[in-house]
Amino acid sequence: MTAESDRPHNRLTRLFHAVIAVLVISQVATSQFMTTPGKNREEDLLFEIHELTGIATFFVIFALWAYTFVRRRGTRTGLLFPWFSGTARSALWIDTKHHLQAIRKFRVPEHVRNGSLASAIHGLGIILIVLMATTGVTWFIGMQLGDIGKSWAGAAKEVHEIFSNLVWAYLIGHAGFALINQFAGKQPLSDMWSLKKD
Numbered sequence: 001m002t003a004e005s006d007r008p009h010n011r012l013t014r015l016f017h018a019v020i021a022v023l024v025i026s027q028v029a030t031s032q033f034m035t036t037p038g039k040n041r042e043e044d045l046l047f048e049i050h051e052l053t054g055i056a057t058f059f060v061i062f063a064l065w066a067y068t069f070v071r072r073r074g075t076r077t078g079l080l081f082p083w084f085s086g087t088a089r090s091a092l093w094i095d096t097k098h099h100l101q102a103i104r105k106f107r108v109p110e111h112v113r114n115g116s117l118a119s120a121i122h123g124l125g126i127i128l129i130v131l132m133a134t135t136g137v138t139w140f141i142g143m144q145l146g147d148i149g150k151s152w153a154g155a156a157k158e159v160h161e162i163f164s165n166l167v168w169a170y171l172i173g174h175a176g177f178a179l180i181n182q183f184a185g186k187q188p189l190s191d192m193w194s195l196k197k198d
């Protein structure tokens with residue numbers, strides 16, 4: 001197990017991550033069974049849970065994003081979002097090639113702390129959840145405004161539905177890779193899933 005002082009992610013990041021993971025899992029779970037309000041349909045309790053936990057996710061994901069700019073320990077913001085820097089993009093390309101080479105040989109890629117590819121994928125996860133939470137909240141506000149808000153509520157709902165498939169893909173891919181890393185001895189889950197003091 002990683003020594004406390006050697007953890008790649010500090011306690012507040014781990015706390016944010018746990019809250020976001022629990023909220024997002026509750027979002028995708030409720031979305032499967034909830035009844036959305038419609039013409040002759042009343043919303044149910046599951047939908048209310050989806051709304052409330054979604055609004056909570058909105059605040060927590062923006063808080064994590066803002067925190068990446070000021071924290072001393074953890075992945076730098078530039079690594080999470082490498083898209084605007086030529087140097088960061090070339091490092092991402094090289095790291096992607098290393099991963100592909102390992103996968104072609106049926107090997108689990110080496111875990112590198114703050115590796116370019118893993119960090120960029122984590123950043124895309126943040127953007128995806130920001131998008132889901134923002135479209136959800138936009139739909140919610142639009143519906144409160146009656147006729148004026150109906151058209152953008154409808155547009156926000158369309159985007160929300162389209163990107164919801166990516167949330168499933170992200171959750172399965174990201175959590176699956178974390179489990180593979182744990183069992184292949186590359187990175188313990190406790191690097192992220194522990195709330196012990198630093």
Ligand code: HEM
Nearest residue numbers: 008013020021024075118122125126129171175178189192
């Ligand atoms: C949909 C829910 C989830 C989201 C949005 C999410 C997002 C993220 C993000 C943004 C990071 C990077 C954090 C940072 O550097 O500040 C991260 C790291 C991590 N996540 Fe998740 N996560 C989710 C669920 C999970 C689950 C269910 C697991 C495990 C089963 C998991 C395991 C990990 C691990 C081990 C790391 C550290 C990876 C490393 O240090 O390279 N995550 N996650």
Ligand code: HEM
Nearest residue numbers: 027028031036051054055057129132133136137140161164
């Ligand atoms: C990160 C936050 C969120 C995630 C991950 C999420 C995820 C999902 C998923 C997976 C679906 C199912 C889409 C489908 O199968 O068509 C869905 C539907 C929906 N969500 Fe969210 N959601 C989030 C936040 C919100 C918020 C904040 C609201 C409103 C306050 C909201 C309102 C809705 C509505 C109205 C639908 C139903 C769309 C329909 O019936 O066609 N969501 N959401």
